[in-house]
Amino acid sequence: MLKGHLDAIVLAALEAGPAHGYAIIEAIKRNSTNTFDLAEGTVYPALHRLEAAGLLSSAWMTPPGGRRRRLYSLTKAGSTALSDRRKAWGRFSQAVDALLGGGHAWPA
Amino acid sequence: MLKGHLDAIVLAALEAGPAHGYAIIEAIKRNSTNTFDLAEGTVYPALHRLEAAGLLSSAWMTPPGGRRRRLYSLTKAGSTALSDRRKAWGRFSQAVDALLGGGHAWPA
DNA sequence: TTCCATACTTAGCCTTACTAGGTATGGACG
DNA sequence: CGTCCATACCTAGTAAGGCTAAGTATGGAA
Numbered sequence: 001m002l003k004g005h006l007d008a009i010v011l012a013a014l015e016a017g018p019a020h021g022y023a024i025i026e027a028i029k030r031n032s033t034n035t036f037d038l039a040e041g042t043v044y045p046a047l048h049r050l051e052a053a054g055l056l057s058s059a060w061m062t063p064p065g066g067r068r069r070r071l072y073s074l075t076k077a078g079s080t081a082l083s084d085r086r087k088a089w090g091r092f093s094q095a096v097d098a099l100l101g102g103g104h105a106w107p108a
Numbered sequence: 109m110l111k112g113h114l115d116a117i118v119l120a121a122l123e124a125g126p127a128h129g130y131a132i133i134e135a136i137k138r139n140s141t142n143t144f145d146l147a148e149g150t151v152y153p154a155l156h157r158l159e160a161a162g163l164l165s166s167a168w169m170t171p172p173g174g175r176r177r178r179l180y181s182l183t184k185a186g187s188t189a190l191s192d193r194r195k196a197w198g199r200f201s202q203a204v205d206a207l208l209g210g211g212h213a214w215p216a
Numbered sequence: 217t218t219c220c221a222t223a224c225t226t227a228g229c230c231t232t233a234c235t236a237g238g239t240a241t242g243g244a245c246g
Numbered sequence: 247c248g249t250c251c252a253t254a255c256c257t258a259g260t261a262a263g264g265c266t267a268a269g270t271a272t273g274g275a276a
Contacts, residue, residue: 001112001233001234002232002233003111003112003113003232003233003262003263004109004111004112004231004232004233004263005111005204006232006233008204008208009204009207009208012207012208013207020254020255021254021255022253022254022255023254028207031206031207032203032204032206032207033203033206035199035200035202035203036203036207038233038234039233039234039235039236040254040255040256041233041234041235041236041237041256041257042232042233042234044254044255044256044257045232045233045256045257046232046233048256049232065242066242066253067240067241067242067253067254067255068240068241068254068255069253069254069255070254070255085208086208089204089208091143092143093201093204093205094143095140095141095143095144096113096116096117096140096197096201097201098139098140098141099117099120099121099136099139099140099144100116100117100120100193100194100197109264109265110263110264111232111263111264112262112263114263114264128223128224129223129224130222130223130224146264146265147264147265147266147267148223148224148225149225149226149264149265149266149267149268150263150264150265152223152224152225152226153225153226153264154263154264156225173273174222174273175222175223175224175271175272175273176223176224176271176272177222177223177224178223178224
């Protein structure tokens with residue numbers, strides 16, 4: 001369903017500040033008005049992949065009277081990557097718009 | 109690179125009228141200002157798949173003094189599918205925009 | 217006659233993300 | 247106290263998607 005843009009979305013979700021996996025899933029769902037209701041099996045492996053790539057770092061956190069969570073943060077490389085991904089998305093969506101629009105500009 | 113939107117793009121390319129594979133590739137390249145310079149190995153299998161799904165029909169054509177070409181046309185089901193794909197793309201790109209925008213509207 | 221652009225085809229692979237299962241804990245409710 | 251639910255995390259296996267890379271063939275130009 002996401003096909004190639006998951007990384008950008010996850011990185012963007014962490015731009016506002018560190019967060020844990022479950023919260024990221026809910027933020028993505030909320031901010032996309034339910035368009036992206038991602039399975040945990042989609043997001044967790046992505047987080048692991050992004051961390052392995054050095055774009056995220058993580059640390060265990062246990063809030064008082066709360067449960068153990070893994071907090072993810074954007075690394076410097078992650079910020080750079082996000083910026084690149086944003087540009088790539090801009091080019092991509094513009095090109096698809098141009099191709100699908102085909103002259104008769106589909107409704108705004 | 110295209111990730112899930114190839115079909116929409118190919119169908120859209122045929123909306124203006126029948127065309128053959130090679131011409132479709134060039135039209136996509138041109139109309140996306142070189143953003144999508146698709147390999148033949150990307151487009152031809154897509155055409156076969158879309159035809160097998162009943163969204164396209166094809167016929168061999170040999171223009172006078174020219175080479176044998178397979179002309180593809182949108183079927184009725186293809187038109188319907190294209191319309192659906194356009195709506196799906198609209199929802200998808202809007203949601204990604206919302207997630208990547210993150211308040212500070214990335215440069216136009 | 218050699219080379220290039222056109223034109224079509226396909227097997228195999230790699231990345232990506234989804235399915236489907238599992239583990240564990242805190243809080244609510246009876 | 248026991249049960250259930252929401253939270254929170256993890257992973258093996260698989261399917262889908264599209265790209266790589268290779269092959270075939272012909273018309274026209276050099």
